[in-house]
């Protein structure tokens with residue numbers, strides 16, 4: 089008996105060891121926008137089978153997790169963020185069986201699978217909403233319904249709240265005789281989280297996909313989940329945008345309400361309980377909220393890893409080394425004890441990294457995202473430097489662009505960053521066998537494509553891969569300390585150190601002119617180092633030996649330096 093207990097303890101220990109609770113801490117998360125990644129059936133729309141067929145690429149570039157933008161049943165008004173069934177796959181993308189195959193292929197490649205979880209709203213085509221209109225229990229209060237305000241005998245929305253996609257956030261429903269609230273499109277009614285049945289139903293959704301092997305969630309628009317019950321008008325912002333533009337109001341009553349964090353905590357617990365019961369690897373939660381540092385802390389405390397959007401919201405092509413240092417320090421100093429940072433370089437809602445920063449500076453951002461400690465989050469296509477495609481008003485399909493009208497669509501449309509992935513120079517860039525794709529392929533695909541970059545001696549792809557290889561394999565990048573130092577107003581150094589190991593130094597010259605700096609004395613790095621990688625247009629050879637006492641950095645050039653006996657011997 090005693091022996092059996094002993095054996096059990098040993099077996100349990102072996103089992104526990106096999107479970108990873110920290111796989112996400114230095115993960116490279118690769119966001120896949122399913123509609124645009126790879127079309128397997130020639131209908132011009134990406135799908136799950138297409139994704140599965142390209143998972144080897146994700147593995148090759150050194151990512152260890154994929155985040156899939158929504159794949160669920162949807163009328164596609166907001167391309168999947170309007171969900172008509174939270175527990176099924178949209179026929180455009182395949183079936184649940186295809187999803188199972190995708191997960192099993194991902195697991196076989198050692199890739200974690202993170203799904204988009206969209207709690208704020210469903211589609212107006214969801215059966216819950218249809219029943220809510222008819223006041224069928226328990227769905228009557230599943231959504232936010234309000235009576236009209238009658239002014240001079242005329243029906244009006246309850247207040248001035250606006251939709252993120254322009255216009256009133258209230259839509260009249262004749263059948264129910266009330267307005268419903270939608271923070272996003274008219275076809276995306278907001279769920280009512282003050283109703284316990286909604287909380288339960290959405291928790292079940294999380295469990296459903298965990299049972300299918302999902303390793304975590306990216307939680308969509310989380311700071312929009314609650315609204316102040318007093319329904320007060322929101323104050324006008326002091327800006328020149330039109331009255332129906334979301335940015336015209338200060339959203340003090342419709343975003344960042346305190347109850348949000350309680351719900352998030354309950355989801356954290358649900359996932360942790362699942363891990364304990366089923367003895368799985370940790371389940372990761374990353375939250376999407378474009379908020380300030382103070383509010384970000386609430387999301388950490390509630391058990392998620394809030395997206396760090398500094399490379400999107402606070403910095404751009406015009407930012408100086410001083411700006412970069414200030415933002416990075418501010419983030420790191422405010423990181424709660426024991427929490428892990430993340431670095432988002434782009435996503436499907438923002439213009440392409442290379443278009444926001446230009447080719448040279450976008451490489452710098454990727455270098456920072458890989459060299460700084462924590463999680464790197466990359467949007468598909470950025471690993472080959474894809475750029476925005478200009479689309480006419482007639483070609484525009486994104487609801488945010490469409491609602492803004494022909495004069496302003498280009499300010500709001502997210503289509504430019506969502507065009508199909510450029511795999512090669514064949515029909516539709518190898519994305520689809522169809523000449524017609526849901527969004528047109530960028531005309532530069534004949535030159536800018538993965539296949540070409542794989543054979544080119546120097547390319548965005550090779551540069552990206554070099555960085556992920558370093559991040560994955562060098563313990564200094566995984567566990568070392570970090571120092572971010574300004575050498576002068578244009579030159580930034582990021583030094584990672586780990587006890588006796590040789591440091592890794594990222595040196596960035598953001599000036600339009602060449603500089604020579606004494607990084608050896610100023611940053612206390614070894615005098616003899618070699619170039620591990622440099623930005624694609626730098627013309628600096630990998631393995632070049634440098635004297636950091638007189639480190640020459642050409643205009644807009646950045647280099648990652650390591651100490652490498654190997655390079656020293658092969659170069660001498």
Ligand code: NOJ
Nearest residue numbers: 166169206272308309437
């Ligand atoms: C944020 C998503 O990233 C975006 O694409 C979507 O339109 C809104 N949330 C609404 O779900």
